Amino acid sequence: MTNKVQVVVIGGGATGTGILRDLALRGIDCLLVEQNDLATGTSGRFHGLLHSGARYVVKDLHSAVECIQENKIIKEIAPDCVEDTGGMFIATKNDDLSYVDKWLEGCQRAGINTQEVSPREILREEPALTPDIVKAYLVPDAAVDGFTLAAANALAAVKLGAQVKTYTKVIGFKKEKNKICGVYLKDKYTGQEDLVSCDYVINASGAWAGQIAALAGQVINITPDKGVLVIFNHRITNRVLNHLRPPGDGDIFVPHGSVTVFGTTSKMTDNPEDNEASREEVLALLDEGTHLIPELKDIRLIRAFAGVRPLYQPDGGEVGREATRDFSIIDHQALTGLEGMISVVGGKLTTYRLMAKAAVDKVAPFLGNDKPCITHKERIYAPVPKNTGKDAHYLCQCERVTKKMLDQAVQNKERFSLSDVRRLTRLGMGPCQGTFCTFRAGAYYHETRGLSPEAANKLLKDHIEERWKGSKAILWGQQAQEAQLTRGIYLGLLNLERLDSDSHEI
């Protein structure tokens, strides 16, 4: 790593990686630092809906317009990260039908295409839906993979000369007079500390933005807002399913790969790392979901988790669902006189590219750069392309992950965990949640990367522990049986608790 760059970007979510790519495309020398792996913050703990904007048309027209514009661009530039499932909005006989007219008018004003379909027709195509449908509309929603999106943005930037440092935490800033001129970093694996000098810092740390700003002596009014999500073991519908009513808890289902993500809730928290779901929160979500999918409680749940929205209210205004989903660029120089730093806050994953553009438009003139943004014109590519079905050497059958994909996921990496591999390939994300693929992947890397038995054991242990975190809140019915099977394999057969793995780094 060079220790002087023009711009340091803090945060490896969709926003930070989007900014890195935009900077690199304009020829600006830049480095991204992320305290964990890419997309381990909210960009990996969200619904995965590439919004058409239809959800926001009644309350937040401006956000809705941004969403539909970006929805079209992301589908064009990032087809590896998007499954263009289409979306549907469903109103049932128990819903307030006066909302439907307001919603249709909003969609028209925002420029979002809607197509009405009869209840009969939609039930034929999506038989899991409630028979109580009164109105059904198709919209251009899609499913988006936040892990692949962040990785594809970062890869595109690195190809242009940008640098990415993961597992590297920002621990402070160097200031001269009232200008930021460097960032203090700490490597999470080795504990080594470093200083990188820079002309500018872009704080894109989402729900952590207030903490980062505080390191520079700044105050940002972020209201972290927790949302709980659950995953079912198959695709319940083929399209994204939205409840056609004012946005509330438990009204969106998104099909991803072989599973369905359902949520969410909205509750203020004071901790951006508050990412575990409780049994009570899951049960409340399921109650809501049965309004659209009557058999929901009979479908096997495989995971529950939470993400934290980085909501921003400049004047401490509305919170939770009422808060705007707009984004803001905070110019610290204009606010407090601190030069060399901006913060990008609020927004949604769907609008990450627009947020990145606004941030780089703000910073580039300070660096004497007048090149325009071209991120909407250039395609980005997943570092690990999906299996097209020709290669049948699967290590993870649920998500069809092959040996070749495992090789690609760790290319040029000196250290990695199976969770890092999972984010790039979907290994262990399907119905078995890693029960069968974790030991296969551990053994595969042991053979092909020459890992010591201790290092391979550590891969295994860390991954099983990580997968277990998501099961704790949903241990009943078939999932409790599955957990017993996992326990039998890893504790009974492989004696995981006693494997020697602790003192060895990979």
Ligand SMILES: Cc1cc2nc3c(=O)[nH]c(=O)nc-3n(C[C@H](O)[C@H](O)[C@H](O)COP(=O)(O)OP(=O)(O)OC[C@H]3O[C@@H](n4cnc5c(N)ncnc54)[C@H](O)[C@@H]3O)c2cc1C
């Ligand atoms: C439950 C839920 C559901 C959602 N669903 C959707 C949806 O379906 N569609 C949609 O468009 N949006 C959705 N959103 C919103 C969307 O997920 C977020 O707006 C978006 O992911 C934020 O991205 P980001 O890059 O700004 O933040 P993040 O992805 O959180 O990235 C910030 C990064 O900064 C890093 N960081 C923090 N501190 C440091 C430090 N000291 N040093 C280095 N790195 C640091 C963090 O580790 C983190 O990775 C949802 C949000 C939630 C909570």
